[in-house]
Amino acid sequence: MRLTKEEVEHVAWLARLELSEQEKDRLTGHLNQIMGHFEELQKLDTTDVEPTSHSIPMKNVFREDVAGPSLTQEEAVSNAPEERDFYFVVPQVVEM
Amino acid sequence: MGDAELELSRLTAHELHDLIRDRKVSAREVTQAVLNRIDAVEDKVKAYVTITPEIALQAATEIDARIGRGEEVGPLTGIPIAIKDNMCTKGVKTTCSSKMLHNFVPPYDATVIEKLAAAGTIMVGKTNLDEFAMGSSTENSAFFTTHNPWDLSKVPGGSSGGSAAAVAADEAIVALGSDTGGSIRQPASFCGVVGMKPTYGRVSRYGLVAFASSLDQIGPFAKDVTDCAILLQAVSGKDPQDSTSVDIPVPDYRAALRNDVKGLKIGVPKEFFAQGVQQGIADTVMKAVDVLVGLGAECRELSMPIMEYTLPTYYIIAPAEASSNLARFDGVRYGHRTKHATDTLAMLSKTRDEGFGPEVKQRIMIGTYALSAGYYDAYYLKAQKVRTLVRQAYDEAFSEFDVLISPTSPVPAFGIGERSDDPLAMKLADVCTIPINMAGIPAMSINCGFQDGLPIGMQIMGRAFDEETILRVAYTFEQNTDYHTRKPEL
Numbered sequence: 374m375r376l377t378k379e380e381v382e383h384v385a386w387l388a389r390l391e392l393s394e395q396e397k398d399r400l401t402g403h404l405n406q407i408m409g410h411f412e413e414l415q416k417l418d419t420t421d422v423e424p425t426s427h428s429i430p431m432k433n434v435f436r437e438d439v440a441g442p443s444l445t446q447e448e449a450v451s452n453a454p455e456e457r458d459f460y461f462v463v464p465q466v467v468e469m
Numbered sequence: 470m471g472d473a474e475l476e477l478s479r480l481t482a483h484e485l486h487d488l489i490r491d492r493k494v495s496a497r498e499v500t501q502a503v504l505n506r507i508d509a510v511e512d513k514v515k516a517y518v519t520i521t522p523e524i525a526l527q528a529a530t531e532i533d534a535r536i537g538r539g540e541e542v543g544p545l546t547g548i549p550i551a552i553k554d555n556m557c558t559k560g561v562k563t564t565c566s567s568k569m570l571h572n573f574v575p576p577y578d579a580t581v582i583e584k585l586a587a588a589g590t591i592m593v594g595k596t597n598l599d600e601f602a603m604g605s606s607t608e609n610s611a612f613f614t615t616h617n618p619w620d621l622s623k624v625p626g627g628s629s630g631g632s633a634a635a636v637a638a639d640e641a642i643v644a645l646g647s648d649t650g651g652s653i654r655q656p657a658s659f660c661g662v663v664g665m666k667p668t669y670g671r672v673s674r675y676g677l678v679a680f681a682s683s684l685d686q687i688g689p690f691a692k693d694v695t696d697c698a699i700l701l702q703a704v705s706g707k708d709p710q711d712s713t714s715v716d717i718p719v720p721d722y723r724a725a726l727r728n729d730v731k732g733l734k735i736g737v738p739k740e741f742f743a744q745g746v747q748q749g750i751a752d753t754v755m756k757a758v759d760v761l762v763g764l765g766a767e768c769r770e771l772s773m774p775i776m777e778y779t780l781p782t783y784y785i786i787a788p789a790e791a792s793s794n795l796a797r798f799d800g801v802r803y804g805h806r807t808k809h810a811t812d813t814l815a816m817l818s819k820t821r822d823e824g825f826g827p828e829v830k831q832r833i834m835i836g837t838y839a840l841s842a843g844y845y846d847a848y849y850l851k852a853q854k855v856r857t858l859v860r861q862a863y864d865e866a867f868s869e870f871d872v873l874i875s876p877t878s879p880v881p882a883f884g885i886g887e888r889s890d891d892p893l894a895m896k897l898a899d900v901c902t903i904p905i906n907m908a909g910i911p912a913m914s915i916n917c918g919f920q921d922g923l924p925i926g927m928q929i930m931g932r933a934f935d936e937e938t939i940l941r942v943a944y945t946f947e948q949n950t951d952y953h954t955r956k957p958e959l
Contacts, residue, residue, distance in 0.1 A: 381834070388792060388837040389799075390830060391818035399827070400834055407835060411781045414851050417858070424853030425860055427683050427713070428909025429670045429933065434712035448576035452803035461801050464813050 376404050477502035478639040479956065482548045482696045485642060489536070489547045496536070496547030499642075500529040500591050503549040507593065507640045510959045515615050516625075516635040518554045519562050520594040525549065528591045535589075544699045546589030551641035553632050554595035555602055556687070557676040558582055561592075565678050566610035567600045569824030570804045579676020580711065581645060581687055581704045588703045593641055596631025600826045601795065602652055602680045604628050605898045606888070609828045614885055617659060618957040619923055623882035626656030626898075629690070633660040636690045638959055643700050644690040649680050650783055651877075651902025653688045654914035658877035658926020661916040661955070663697045663943070664690050668933045669909035670715035672701075673708030681790035682713075684783075684906040693953050694915065694944045698722035701936060717934055725937035726944040731765035733942065734870045740776040741875030741928075744900045753925045754876045757917035760949060761874075761942065771870070773862045776904055778855055783903040784896060785839050785852035791829075792836030798824060856907050863908045867932045872942050875901050877914040877926030901928060911936045915943045916952040924952075 381401045385392050392400065446459040455462040477485065477499050488494045504522050511517060532547045552558065555565045557575035559582075564570045578586070585592070599609035607615040607630035615630045617623040618638040625634040629646030633656035636644050646653040648666035657664025665688045672687045679685060689700035702723070707716040737758060742751045762768050800806035800820030807823050810816035825833070839848035866873060878898055888898070905912040910933050917927035927946075931939040947953050 376838075384834055384838045384841065387841060388833050389796075389814075389817045389821055390825070390833065391815070391822040392830070393822075396827075396830070400831060403831055404834060404838070407784065408838075411785060411848060413781050414778060414785075414855060415847075417778060417855060419851060419854035419858070422854040422857050424850055425856040426853055428856075428860065428907065429668070429713075429715060431670075431713065431715075436709060444576055450802075451576055452573055454800060454804075454806035463801055464811055464816050466813050 376401060376408065478506040480642070481692045482545060482642050482699055485548060486542070486544050486546070490542040492536070496529040496532040496591065497526060499547055500525050500549050500593070503593055503641060510638050511640060513616060513621055513959060514618055514634050514638045514640065515613050516596055516631040516638065516640055517551070517594040518564055518566060518597050518612060518631070521561060521592060524561070525591050525593045532589055532591065543589055545585070545703055548590050549593045549642050550585060550590045551594055551596050551632055551635040551644040552582070552592055553598055553629050553644070553646045555598060555647060555678045556582060556645065557678070558592070558595065561595065563595065563678070565601045566598045566612055567824065567826065567829070568611045568805055569798050571611075572805075573803050575676070577676065580673035580708045582676065584704050596629070596635055596644065598631060599628035600829050601678065601791070602628040602647055602649055603791070603828050603832055605651070605655055607631065608885065609826060611826050616885070617882045618959055619661060620882065622884055623923065624659065624885050626659030626878070626882060628652040630656045632690050633657050633662055633664065636660070636662045636692060637957060639956070642692070643696055645687055645704070646690055647677055647685055647687050648906065649684045649787060650906050651899045653690065654877050654902050654912060654926065654928060655898065657690060657914040658924065659882040661924030661952070661957070662690055662692060663694055663913070663915050663953070664688065665697055665701060665913040665936070665939070666905060666911060667701060667705065667936055668911045670713055671911070671934065671936070672704050673706070673711040673714045675708055675710035679794040681787040682794060683790060684787060686906070694940060694947050695723070695726060697913070698726055698940050720937055722937065722940060725940045727941050728945050728948040730761050730942055730945045733766045733872070735761060735766050735768040736771045736866055736870035736873045737768060738771050738773045738776065738866070738873055738875060740773050741901050744777070744879065745897055746876055746879040746901070749920045750876045750879060750881065750925055753918040753920065754874065754927050757927045757946065758874055761946060764945060764949060771866060773866060775855070775858045775862045779859055779904040779907060780896065780900055782852045782855040782859070783907060784835070785848050786856065786907070788832040788836030789839050789849050790836070792833045792840065795829070795833055859904055859907045863910055871931070871938050873930040875928045875930070877901060877928040881920050881923040881925060905930055909933060911939055913939050913943055915946065917946070918952060
C-alpha cells in the first residue's frame with residue numbers, strides 16, 4: 374500500500390501540524406518507506422496473542438483523596454505565552 | 470588550571486567521596502574543578518545546553534557548611550552531576566533541545582532531581598539530546614550536535630549524547646539520562662562509559678518530559694560500575710507521583726558488586742549478533758564473554774527469533790505514544806507560540822509547525838497514522854501483540870539464563886552527518902537496545918574494547934528488578950580488565 378499526499382495532509386490535520394509543501398513531500402516519501410517496513414509484521418501469526426500495553430503487570434493505582442501541595446497560580450501561569458489575571462489567553466474561539 | 474584540580478575532575482564519585490569525607494578536599498573544590506574542566510573542553514565537546522556555575526557553587530558552599538557542622542557525608546554528597554535536559558529542574562530552563570521549549574522554566578523539580586538534592590549532589594548543567602529524546606546521535610537537537618570525546622568528528626550517540634559525552638570528557642562525575650529504545654546504553658557505548666536502563670518502574674518518571682510512556686525510564690551514566698550502582702541507589706524507588714513506579718524494596722546495589730561469576734549462566738542470543746552487527750564488534754563482545762567464562766561463568770548460545778520483528782514493532786508503539794504525549798504542546802500554557810495566527814486552530818497548527826523539528830514531526834505523523842481510524846488494528850494492536858511475544862521470549866530465556874549478553878550497538882560511533890538523511894539507517898543503530906524497553910527489563914552497557922580508537926559497548930540484560938546480577942557481572946568484568954580506566958585525549 375502507498376500513502377498519498379492527500380492522506381498525509383489528512384494525518385497532518387489530525388496531528389494539528391501545518392506543514393509546508395516541501396515537508397508534505399518529504400514526509401510522504403519517508404512515511405511510505407517506514408510504513409513499508411511495518412508490513413514485515415503481517416508475516417507473524419498473532420492469533421490468540423493478548424496485546425501488551427505495559428511491560429510490568431499492574432492494576433489501577435489509587436491514593437487517598439486528600440489535598441496536597443500544588444503549584445500557586447503565579448507558578449502555574451509563569452510559562453504562559455500570554456496571560457491575564459492568572460488565565461491563559463488564546464485567540465478568540467467563539468464568535469460574539 | 471592546576472594539576473590537582475585537573476586530577477579531581479578525572480576521578481570517580483566513590484574516589485571523590487573518600488576525599489570529601491576525610492576533609493582532604495571540599496565540595497567547592499571538586500565543583501570548581503569540574504567547572505574548570507567544562508571551561509577547558511566544552512567548546513570542542515558541546516555536551517551542555519545550559520551550564521549552571523552559580524547555582525552549583527552556591528550548592529557546594531552549602532554542602533561544605535553542612536559537612537563542617539558534622540553532618541553525614543553520603544556517597545553522593547558534593548558530587549557534581551549533569552542532567553539530561555528533558556528532566557524538570559525548578560528555576561532552570563528545561564528545553565528538551567527543542568525550539569518548542571527553548572524558554573521553558575519548570576516551576577517544579579522532577580522526583581529524581583529532588584532525590585539527588587537530598588543525596589547532596591551538585592548539578593553543574595543540563596545536557597544536550599536529540600529533540601524530545603527522538604534520535605540516536607544528538608543531530609536532531611534543535612540547537613547543536615554534541616561531539617564524541619574520543620573522536621570529535623563522530624557523534625556521541627543518542628538521545629542522551631550530552632550526558633554520555635560529559636561523563637566521558639570529565640565534564641561531570643556522573644550524569645542522568647533517559648532511555649526509551651537505547652538512549653542511555655547506545656551513547657554510553659559510543660562514549661566508552663557505563664550506562665544503565667533500570668527495570669521499567671524502578672525509577673520515577675515524574676518530571677521527565679514524556680516521549681513514550683510505556684517505554685521511558687531514567688537511569689545513570691558513570692565512569693565505572695560502582696558509581697553506576699551508587700547513582701541507581703539514589704534515584705530508585707516507588708514515587709506516589711508516578712503511578713507506574715513499582716513498590717518493590719530497593720536492594721543495596723553496592724552489596725551486589727562482587728568479583729565473582731562462578732556458575733553464573735550467560736546466554737548469548739544469536740539474533741543480537743546478526744542484523745547488521747559489524748564483525749569486529751561481534752568478535753570484541755565475544756572476547757569479553759570469554760573473559761567471564763574464564764572466571765567461571767557458563768555460556769551458551771540461544772535463539773530468539775522474534776527479535777527480528779522488534780524494530781518495526783518499536784517504531785509503531787513509540788511514535789503512537791509520542792503523538793499522544795506531544796499533543797500537550799499547543800502554545801497555550803508554556804513554550805513556543807506562533808506570532809502568525811489570528812484564530813485558535815491556526816495558532817495550534819502553526820505553533821507546532823514552528824516548534825517541532827523534522828524528526829519529531831515525522832514520528833508524530835507515524836503515530837497519528839498508526840492510531841487513526843481504520844489502521845489501529847493493523848498497526849498499533851498488532852505491534853502490542855508482538856510486544857507480548859517479545860516479553861514471552863525473554864521470560865523463556867531467563868528461565869534458563871541469569872543474564873544475556875550482546876553488543877550494545879551494531880556499529881561504533883559513526884561520523885556526524887553520515888546517517889542523518891536516511892531514516893532507516895539511523896534506526897538500525899538501535900536494533901540491539903529496543904527489545905529491552907519493550908519487555909521492560911533492565912540492561913546495562915559497559916566498555917569492553919576498542920576498534921580504531923573508538924569504544925565498543927557490551928550490553929548485559931537481566932530479569933525484571935534484578936539489576937543486582939547485571940551489576941555483579943559488569944563489576945566482575947571491570948575488576949579483571951582495564952578498559953574503564955582509559956580516557957579520551959582532548
